[in-house]
Amino acid sequence: MSSKYLAISFCLLIIGIASVAIGQDIAYKEDPEAAKRMTLLLKDFEPHPMVHLAVHEVPRAKFPVIDIHNHVNDAQGINGDNVPPAEVVANMDRANVKTIVILTGLWGEKLQAVLDNMVKPYPGRFVVFTQMDWSKIDDSKFSAKMGQQLDDAVGRGARGLKVLKDLGLGVRDKTGKLVAIDDERMDPVWEECGRLGIPVAIHSTDPEAFFTPTDKHNERYEELMRNPTWSFYGAAFPSKEKLLEERNHVFAKHPHTNFVALHVANWPENLDAVSAWLKKYPNMSVEFGAREAELGRQPRRARQFFMEFQDRIMFGTDSEPDPKMYANYFRWLETTDEYFEYWGYPGQGRWEIYGMELPDEVLEKVYHKNAERIFAQFKDIAKAGE
Ligand SMILES: [Zn+2]
Numbered sequence: 276m277s278s279k280y281l282a283i284s285f286c287l288l289i290i291g292i293a294s295v296a297i298g299q300d301i302a303y304k305e306d307p308e309a310a311k312r313m314t315l316l317l318k319d320f321e322p323h324p325m326v327h328l329a330v331h332e333v334p335r336a337k338f339p340v341i342d343i344h345n346h347v348n349d350a351q352g353i354n355g356d357n358v359p360p361a362e363v364v365a366n367m368d369r370a371n372v373k374t375i376v377i378l379t380g381l382w383g384e385k386l387q388a389v390l391d392n393m394v395k396p397y398p399g400r401f402v403v404f405t406q407m408d409w410s411k412i413d414d415s416k417f418s419a420k421m422g423q424q425l426d427d428a429v430g431r432g433a434r435g436l437k438v439l440k441d442l443g444l445g446v447r448d449k450t451g452k453l454v455a456i457d458d459e460r461m462d463p464v465w466e467e468c469g470r471l472g473i474p475v476a477i478h479s480t481d482p483e484a485f486f487t488p489t490d491k492h493n494e495r496y497e498e499l500m501r502n503p504t505w506s507f508y509g510a511a512f513p514s515k516e517k518l519l520e521e522r523n524h525v526f527a528k529h530p531h532t533n534f535v536a537l538h539v540a541n542w543p544e545n546l547d548a549v550s551a552w553l554k555k556y557p558n559m560s561v562e563f564g565a566r567e568a569e570l571g572r573q574p575r576r577a578r579q580f581f582m583e584f585q586d587r588i589m590f591g592t593d594s595e596p597d598p599k600m601y602a603n604y605f606r607w608l609e610t611t612d613e614y615f616e617y618w619g620y621p622g623q624g625r626w627e628i629y630g631m632e633l634p635d636e637v638l639e640k641v642y643h644k645n646a647e648r649i650f651a652q653f654k655d656i657a658k659a660g661e
Contacts (some may be wrong), residue, residue, distance in 0.1 A: 344564030344591025469532035564593030571628025
């Protein structure tokens with residue numbers, strides 16, 4: 276080894292020792308100045324989980340699926356642009372989705388257009404629901420007219436009635452008062468649904484956080500900042516509990532009508548409450564559209580809920596029928612994977628979900644059997660009431 280090389284090595288060694296000596300002292304007390312240095316904005320915070328876990332992709336459901344909560348190519352344009360129906364069907368085939376229920380079909384000619392576009396060319400692959408025309412709420416013959424509108428819709432091919440959250444939170448009569456979910460003007464319509472054997476898919480209230488202030492304690496803070504009109508906090512709106520009470524009153528008053536309480540009866544944050552309702556109202560069932568995040572963050576309680584009410588829970592997504600979306604839901608229902616992103620993360624909140632590994636007999640019921648049982652109750656309109 277040359278002396279020049281030795282000299283260089285020696286210098287590097289000195290630098291090395293010096294850098295250790297002047298390196299950071301590991302402190303065992305938190306920095307009192309930390310709050311001043313934490314200037315990263317919440318909107319820019321995107322931590323990557325460092326946990327190394329098994330990933331089981333489930334691109335195809337284990338059993339054929341009926342997605343009972345969808346809006347693809349609907350009459351209201353809820354999902355935006357129309358997708359070529361053949362493309363929708365190809366995506367369904369890839370994911371093992373046999374039928375999609377398009378809830379927002381409106382009525383009359385608009386309903387007809389959805390039926391012509393989706394149901395006629397693909398029989399069995401799509402089911403369309405009709406809706407009420409709230410602009411007629413002040414009409415003295417509202418109940419009779421809505422009954423006729425419903426009969427006309429079912430005659431055209433609608434197989435259920437969808438009620439959006441605007442009943443309770445948006446529909447007002449001419450006095451400016453919000454129309455209650457259990458307003459008596461709707462009683463004949465609920466009864467007619469029972470007579471025809473068609474289910475009512477009803478969305479009442481919204482996540483619990485939407486009824487609390489949009490502040491630092493709100494777990495859906497970012498979602499509410501992005502969508503300020505989704506907040507129903509304050510005196511302008513009835514409380515969540517009041518609205519749910521009104522909805523449940525309808526279930527009790529119309530025991531011969533099947534009600535699908537959408538979004539896990541809109542209280543997946545409180546499965547004890549939903550369980551009590553399912554026990555109390557035999558004509559009520561639920562689906563979990565857009566509530567994968569809520570159920571997925573409480574996998575043990577949710578699994579218990581699925582086991583107990585396996586005959587009353589239906590598969591729904593409330594999302595565009597993208598094969599990746601379906602794969603995400605199937606992974607949650609079928610695997611034991613831990614701590615992964617729910618579909619749409621972090622849109623609803625900054626938490627991740629866990630798989631439930633539901634047994635086959637429960638999966639079959641949730642994926643299609645429960646929905647089939649409800650749709651089998653449809654009575655041909657000409658024979659209904661006989
Ligand atoms: Zn929906």
